[in-house]
Amino acid sequence: MTLLRIEDLKVHFPVRTGRFGGGKGLVKAVDGVSLTVNVNETVAVVGESGCGKSTTGNAVLGLAPITAGRITFDDRDIATLSEAERRHVWREMQVVFQDPVSALNPRRTIAQSIGEPLVIHRHPKDQIAARVDELMDLVGLNPDQRDRRPGALSGGQRQRVVIARALALNPRLIICDEPVSALDVSIQSQILNLLMRLQRELGLSYLFIAHDLSVVRHIADRVAVMYLGVVVEEGPASEVFANPMHPYTEALLSAIPLPDPKLRDTRKRIVLEGDMPSPLDPPTGCPFVTRCPIAEAACGTARPDLAEFAPGHMVRCPPRLRSRD
Numbered sequence: 001m002t003l004l005r006i007e008d009l010k011v012h013f014p015v016r017t018g019r020f021g022g023g024k025g026l027v028k029a030v031d032g033v034s035l036t037v038n039v040n041e042t043v044a045v046v047g048e049s050g051c052g053k054s055t056t057g058n059a060v061l062g063l064a065p066i067t068a069g070r071i072t073f074d075d076r077d078i079a080t081l082s083e084a085e086r087r088h089v090w091r092e093m094q095v096v097f098q099d100p101v102s103a104l105n106p107r108r109t110i111a112q113s114i115g116e117p118l119v120i121h122r123h124p125k126d127q128i129a130a131r132v133d134e135l136m137d138l139v140g141l142n143p144d145q146r147d148r149r150p151g152a153l154s155g156g157q158r159q160r161v162v163i164a165r166a167l168a169l170n171p172r173l174i175i176c177d178e179p180v181s182a183l184d185v186s187i188q189s190q191i192l193n194l195l196m197r198l199q200r201e202l203g204l205s206y207l208f209i210a211h212d213l214s215v216v217r218h219i220a221d222r223v224a225v226m227y228l229g230v231v232v233e234e235g236p237a238s239e240v241f242a243n244p245m246h247p248y249t250e251a252l253l254s255a256i257p258l259p260d261p262k263l264r265d266t267r268k269r270i271v272l273e274g275d276m277p278s279p280l281d282p283p284t285g286c287p288f289v290t291r292c293p294i295a296e297a298a299c300g301t302a303r304p305d306l307a308e309f310a311p312g313h314m315v316r317c318p319p320r321l322r323s324r325d
């Protein structure tokens with residue numbers, strides 16, 4: 001069952017341009033993204049900085065304006081909700097951001113931070129302490145730490161606090177926006193394992209935003225790779241990792257270190273030249289044309305659509321190019 005549906009989403013920001021800010025431009029941060037997240041599913045959105053991943057998540061959360069397209073949660077269009085429906089949807093949809101330091105008020109105790117949504121939503125006061133203990137236990141924090149301040153905790157423990165707070169109102173969907181990027185590599189897998197366990201136990205759905213494909217390898221059911229405001233490839237995670245179709249996905253995958261030295265020798269590393277163009281002035285034609293190792297003249301004129309290569313595996317690169325290698 002589909003819980004979240006994003007249909008042809010566009011988020012364009014009007015900005016001032018030119019040396020003295022006299023010109024006007026449009027940053028096409030998201031330029032026609034469609035995605036679905038099913039109940040109990042993790043969909044990863046991956047791509048380098050500036051590709052529009054966070055803006056997509058922010059539009060779902062109501063933190064970025066929807067220029068065009070539609071976002072439905074549980075079949076309800078989030079743009080047309082009444083105030084009461086909106087409050088209900090915001091309870092069911094929570095977010096975990098990258099940086100647990102700025103997400104937590106340093107003056108509040110752990111219990112106060114975790115209990116904050118319960119206070120805001122007027123939970124009976126006498127039940128809040130027990131619910132906070134339950135949430136701390138659920139995320140692997142010792143309830144003895146309830147009166148500590150965030151400064152006394154490690155980065156991983158702080159992110160557990162943020163996750164416990166996100167779970168307080170029994171959400172169905174969590175937008176995880178780079179939830180492990182600020183953590184030591186050794187701690188990252190602990191938090192990813194925690195998120196996977198919580199998903200199993202609570203039937204959660206995740207829209208999981210990351211710049212690094214290796215982070216999502218174990219957690220994602222499906223992966224959407226974004227470049228310059230559009231999805232260039234989307235499919236079941238196992239398919240995308242084993243059989244990447246888009247040259248950008250291939251380049252991202254080739255940057256992941258392989259544990260097996262024999263595999264390391266056989267794999268070619270694809271180093272992309274230059275930077276992603278500005279979404280203020282995207283290239284005509286294929287968005288990846290300026291950095292693509294297999295670009296042809298035609299790629300500079302027509303923007304390719306997403307086409308299905310295998311069941312559920314979509315790629316925005318014409319077959320005549322892909323069949324060459």
Ligand SMILES: Nc1ncnc2c1ncn2[C@@H]1O[C@H](COP(=O)(O)OP(=O)(O)OP(=O)(O)O)[C@@H](O)[C@H]1O
Nearest residue numbers: 013015027029048049050051052053054055056279
């Ligand atoms: N409020 C805004 N006004 C103007 N431009 C914006 C605004 N928010 C985002 N952008 C631009 O939109 C583009 C996409 O940004 P976004 O943060 O969604 O990318 P991202 O892939 O999540 O990158 P990062 O990982 O660095 O957050 C960037 O070029 C960014 O500068």
